[in-house]
Amino acid sequence: MTKNYINLLRFIIIFIFLNFYSSKINAQCAGTDGQKIICDIENPVNESLSLFSLLGGSPVPGGTWSDDNNLKGLDPATGILRPQIITKGGTYHYTYTAPDSSGCTNNKAVVTITIGAFPGVGSQATVCNDSNYFNLFTAFDSNSMGPHSNGQWRNSLGEYVEPSIYIGDIDKKTTLQFTYTVPPVLECSPASKSTTVLVTVLRAPKPGSPENLQLCGSNGLTAYTNLDLNDRLTGEDSGGTWTGPGITSRTDHNVNLQELFDTSGPGTYNFRYNVLAVPDNFICSNKYSDVSIVLEKRLDFTGAKIEVFSDICESSISTASYYGKITQGPDSIPIGQYELSYTITGPSSGSEKILGYFINGEFIFPINSSYFRQVGKFTINATKIVATSSYNTCTDIFSPFSTVLTIYPLPRLNGATLTSTPTCQNKAGLMQIDALQLLDGDYRITYNVNGDNIATGQTAIIKAVGGKATFEVPGNLNTKSGLSVITILNIVNITSPAPQCANTSNLVGNLNILPLPNATTVSVAVNNYCLNDPVSVAISGLGNLTNAKISYQLSDSNVSAVQTITQAVTNGRLDFVIPAALLQNFGSTKINLLNITNTVTTCDVNLTNIADDFVLYPLPVAPNVTDQQFCKVDEAAIAILEPRGAQYKWYNSPTATTPLASTLLLQSGNYYVKETSATGCVSQASMVTVTITDTPAPVLNSDGQNFCGLKNPTIADLSNNTNVSSTVVWYDAPNSGNLLASTTPLTEQGRYYGFNFPDTDCFSSEYIEVTVTLTSCDDVSNDFFVPDGFSPNGDGTNDSFVIKDIEFLYPNYTLEIYNRYGVGMYKGDKNKPAWDGKNYEKSGIAGGIAPNGVYFYVLHFNKENKPPKQGRLYLNR
Structure with a gap:
């Protein structure tokens, strides 16, 4: 491609762009300005007008409209205008703003509307004078468009008047004429326009x-x-x-x-x-x-009362609101508005008046909370109540009445102490709170238990009096012995009707929980006993208890209520006797131990299945007995009493427990016999009256012991010297002596024992002892024979030298015998009356045998100064 060709293309593109852009800039998107003159605005065709249709050029639809005069009747979106709403004749401007698109920003067009003046269509109105004022604009024909508002009114005298005329003073039917004139709009007419209305005023009744x-x-x-x-x-x-x-x-x-x-x-x-x-x-x-x-009616407020709602806690002072309520007394207070006057006294004071309503006997009113900003008691006193609708024709019966609002302090345990009395396992523990800041009343506390026992969130109700209160930690929280730490976390005042004021706390106290007696080792043992015997109970396994209280109960043959004994414990054991009154029946009886208390700590534990069975054997029937009689001399003993047998025991009283020995000698009196059964049970005692009969001992007559031996007295003679000569018997010894025949000779100084033994009575137990004297021979001749020799050769005849019967005559005599050399060979008396021919050891004779021969005697009488007698005798063997 050549360079010239490229330059040509650039020129063409720039040319097209400039031409297109230039045409866009010069375009009128809002169209061109427009206008319209409306002289017959009252015509119905003028009720609505499209402003968009009045724009010239090629306006772009979709824009917005605005009213330069801020009148009514324009729809800014559609551009529809209602001209009849505009209240005055004149010229008005409306601006159209095209949509905001490229090349059309701020593009506007204006439509001018001119409206001719309109005075309205006159009419006739009839009104009553009691309306006082009449608006003349209401007298126009309502079927036509209303007049423009920028006109003036004149009466029939041509005087300007206001549109609202006063008609209250018209006292009879009168017709008035008024003319309304609006200023001209030159585009429609150079002269102003007028309309006449007629108003007929009628008189209203009075x-x-x-x-x-x-x-x-x-x-x-x-x-x-x-x-x-x-x-x-x-x-x-x-x-x-x-x-x-x-x-x-x-x-x-x-x-x-x-x-x-x-x-x-x-x-x-x-x-x-x-x-x-x-x-x-x-x-x-x-x-x-x-x-x-x-x-x-005179209102009677007697018996009315006032309440204020409500008592609060110190913590609610800043947020609390209050209202009062007055309740009527017996006399009903009518529904209506009243003015209440009241005063407030207390920590702060004031007075108020407030309007309110008595409805159904109650007057409820708000009270300014500014009065109640501190703890204390506030008295709200209603001083006066007056009905606002009252004409005060009556004097109401009213005496001030009051109530008290209390703001309670938060319960505080600051500086308080929490102490306790030791308690036992599973028993409630008594906690003592000493809190000088705690007011009297009822409180609910929340506490935790820590230490050997643990529990959280526990509650208790306490009553504070004089800064002191108590509560119990339940036994189910004291299951372990040791130390529990009680911490009070919260306290709430629940004193009725006070509000429940709450406060936190951290009051701590200790509770010592004492251990319970160990019931697992306790046992009871009771032996079998006889009815009415003391029944001993042995309780063992009491561990280290030193003193215990035991409760028990009897069942089966003997039933009892719960019994209690308190006794010292030795080496884990105590013994006691069941009261006899509880054991009235024989047979099998069970003792059940119910509870054991450590009397030192007062801790106790209930006992289960700790029991023993024992038997109370029946007692034998009391023996059948008769009274018995014995002689004293028989020395009858217990063994001789009837009934006899090993099962019978004799006692000296019905209550004696030690039997009398079988060898015990009987005495007159009552004896008691009991029978012992094969089970060892002893019957009731039967009484036997024992009579011991005794015959009086013989009585010796005066000098009845003295006899003369020369008369050869015998036992019979001795009996004759008593008061019972026919029944007395004699023995040579008081005990186990030999019975002496009545012919038994009496001997000098012989002792004889006499008993009375009547044929039909008992042998006397007592006796007389008689020592016989055979020297009472004063009434007998004193002659006696002295032998002149003897022969001691052992042949049995005349073997000794004896002076016969001298002892009866001279009982104190002495006899001396000498040999021819004057040597004494013998010395005798009544106790040694005979010489057997032997010398005594001092004689000096060899062999002691006196030789045959003559010997000499000297007889001393030793009585009545009688001189001795001498003589000789011959000894021959």
């Missing part, structure tokens, strides 16, 4: 001006028992009729207010006076006047 009446019915209405209602009107047309309560006919105009009040009570009673328009007047309506008669 019901008069009412005067209302207010009375206190509670004060009595005797002066108003025949009230003329006509007296309550001024300037009314006559001939009207009254309606209302108590009106009985069309001509009646009197009412009895006392009767109305008595039958219908207080209230507003309305009476209407109706006046009719004249018959040819169809414009003015009938008229009426209302007379209101208020019959008020």
Whole structure:
């Protein structure tokens, strides 16, 4: 391709572009300006006009329209204009803005519309003077377009008037004429245009001006028992009729207010006076006047009360709102608006007046919260209540009444202490709170348990009095012995009707949990016993307890209520005796241990299946006995009593437990015998009366022991010297002696023991002891024979030298024998009365055998100073 050809192409392209671009720039996308003059604007064809159709050139559709005069009637999207809405004649401009496209930015065109003046189409109006004012614009023909608003009104005198004319003073039928003129629009007419309207004013009926009446019915209405209602009107047309309560006919105009009040009570009673328009007047309506008669009742606020809602906690002071409620007393307060006056006293004070309504006996009103900005008690006192609708015809019965609003402080445990009393496993633990800042009341606390026992989120109710309160940690939280740490996390005031004020806490205290007695090792043992015997119970396995309280119960043959014993424990064991009153029946009985308490710690545990069975054997029947009699001398012993046998035991009292020895000698009195069964049970005692009979011992007559041996006295002689000579028996010894025959000779200084033994009575147990003297021979001759020799050769005859019977005559005698050399050979007395021919050792004779021979004797009488007697004797073997 040649260089010239290329340059040619460039020229052609530039030429085409410049021509195309130049034509685009010069194009009028909005079209050209247009205009239209409308002189007959009232014509219906002018209700709507397309402005787009008035543009010249080739306008691009889709643009927007604007009203340069900001009048109504233009649709900016479509360009449709409603000219009849424009209220004045004149010239108006509307701008079309073409769509925003390349080469047409800000392209606009203007359409000018000129509207001729229009005064409207006149008409005739009839009005009633009671409307007071009449708007002349309402007198135009409503079927035509309304007049332009920029005209002026003149009356029939040519005076300018406002469109709204006053007609209230027209007192009779009158027709008025008014002319409305609008300024000219030169494009349509050089002169102004006018329209005439006629207004006919008719007189309305006059019901008069009412005067209302207010009375206190509670004060009595005797002066108003025949009230003329006509007296309550001024300037009314006559001939009207009254309606209302108590009106009985069309001509009646009197009412009895006392009767109305008595039958219908207080209230507003309305009476209407109706006046009719004249018959040819169809414009003015009938008229009426209302007379209101208020019959008020004295309000009685006795018994009314005030409440304020509501008590709050200290933490809610900044956000709380308050309202009060007054409740009527026995006397009903009518529904309506009232003005309440009240005062507030307390930490802050003030007074208020407020409007509100009594509805169904209640008056509810708001209270400014600014009064309640601190903890304390506030008294809200209602000082006055007045109905706003009241005419104050009555004096109400009212005495101030009040209530108290309390702002409660948050419960605080600051500086408090938490202590406890030791408790037992599974038992509730008592915690003591000492908190001087805690007000009296009821609180709910939340606490945790840590330590040997763990629990969280526990709650309890406490009652604080004088800064002190207690609560229990339940037994199910104390299952382990040791130390539990109780931490109070939260406290809430639940004192009714106070609000539930809550506060956090971190109060900590310890709870010592004591261990329970070990029940696993406890056992009980009871032996078998006889009925009425003390029944001993042995409880073992008590571990290291030092003192315990045991509760038990009996069943089977003997049933008891729960019994309790408290006793020291030794080496893990204690013994006790079941009260006899609980064991009245023989047979099998079971003892069940129910509970064991460590009396040192008061900890206890219930016992299960710790029991023992034992038997109470029946007692034998008391033995059948009869009274028994014995002689004392028989020395009867227990063994001889009837009944006899190994099963019988004898006692000295019915309650004695130690039997008497079988060898025990009986005495007169009562003895008790019990039978012992094969099971070792002892019967009740049977009493035996034992009588021990004794015969009195013999009594020796005075000097009854003295005899003369020369008379050879015998036992019979000794018996004769007693008071019972026929029944006395004699022994040579008091015990186990030999019975002496009545012919037994008495001996000097012989001792004899006499017992009384009547034929039908008992041998006397006592005796007399008699030492016999055979020297009472004063009434017998004193002669005696002294032998002159003897022969001691052992042949049994005359073997000794004896002075016979001398001892009876001279009991104190002594006898001396000498040999021929004066050597003493023998010395004797009554105790040694005979010489056997042997010398005594001091004689000096060899061999001790006296030789045959003559010997000499000396006999000393030793009685009554009788001189000794001497003589000789011969010894021959």
